[in-house]
Amino acid sequence: MEKLDVKDGKILYQLELDARQSYSNIAKKVRLSREVVNYRIKRLENIGVIEKYILILNLKKIDYESFKWYIQLENVDNEKFMEIINDFKKHQNTGWVTSCTGRWDLIVDFVVNSALSFNEITQNFLMRYSKYIRETRFTIELDIFHFKKKYLGSGEEQLKTPHLGGEPEKIELGKEDVKIITYLCENPRYSLVELAQKTKLSVDVVKNRVKKMKKNEFIQGARAQINNSKLGYSTFKILLNTKKISKEKQNQFIGYLSQNKNVWDVINCLGSWDMEVNVDVKNNVEFHNFVMDIKNKFPDIIKSYDTVEIFDNYKYNFFPMGKKILR
Secondary structure, eight states, X not given: OOOOOHHHHHHHHHHHHOTTOOHHHHHHHHTOOHHHHHHHHHHHHHTXXXXXXXXXXXXXXGTOEEEEEEEEEOSOOHHHHHHHXXXXXXXXXXEEEEEEEESOSEEEEEEESOHHHHHHHHHHHHHHHGGGEEEEEEEEEEEEEEOOOXXXXXXXXXXXXXXXXXXXXXXXXXXXXXXXXXXXXXXXXXXXXXXXXXXXXXXXXXXXXXXXXHHTTSEEEEEEXXXXXXXXXXXXXXXXXXXXXXXXXXXXXXXXXXXXXXXXXXXXXXXXXXXXXXEEESSXXXXXXXXXXXXXXXXXXXXXXXXXXEEEEEEEOSOTTHHHHHO
């Protein structure tokens, strides 16, 4: 576990709020010089606390869906495990690839434009690795609420919670938009000048395109991907099956979860589970107390649940198909 001070925590919280903020803007908010903020962020990156930066997109606006595939493996040694991981990583439709402990060994998120595409992709993987795959389940993400990791900082400053899903107004992306988004997913902290250089577009074009994609809420924000183990935290995913409840009751439950400083993702889904909750905790006791709390407070909502602990993130990209579209 890395030793971080209060100022490091405040910087991480600012990067959680908006990872595209400039060093100068962050410096004003944490009351440090720009040079010191720059140095501290570089240090946090070098020691692996900050793994990368994530651009958050509402993919439903461009008619793409997120299918999550849960995989239980068998007869797999470390070499075969990494072969499977790397095969998922290089696939042009995988947005998230992670290993975990518990009932499931892998969770792979596919960004596709149809259920048919998801089925074709997964069937190809099953044909290649059938003797190593014991069981699979899947969910389709309907609504995603990205909350801020309030345990990183004071939590005094809040921004609008990114909401991905529902039935949003559809938009069309031009080739220039796809170029910009592809590079922003590579690193959301690229400046307008850097984006212009990489996309071979003018700064004004890049600025206007980014502004438009924020206005139509395709771009929902950007955050730092933090290695929680470096801070003494573990990430658990709770997979919930819920009882038949009203929309009002569901919103009440999500509202309660949003107030917990350790909850950072709530997902309504279709498939093997009805809801997923991502929570960062310091130990198993804290996690147990959290689960017991929501079970006791919402016995009329929670029917059954399963849990996994997220171990390693191998890939995280909301727009993995960008290069394919450009080709």
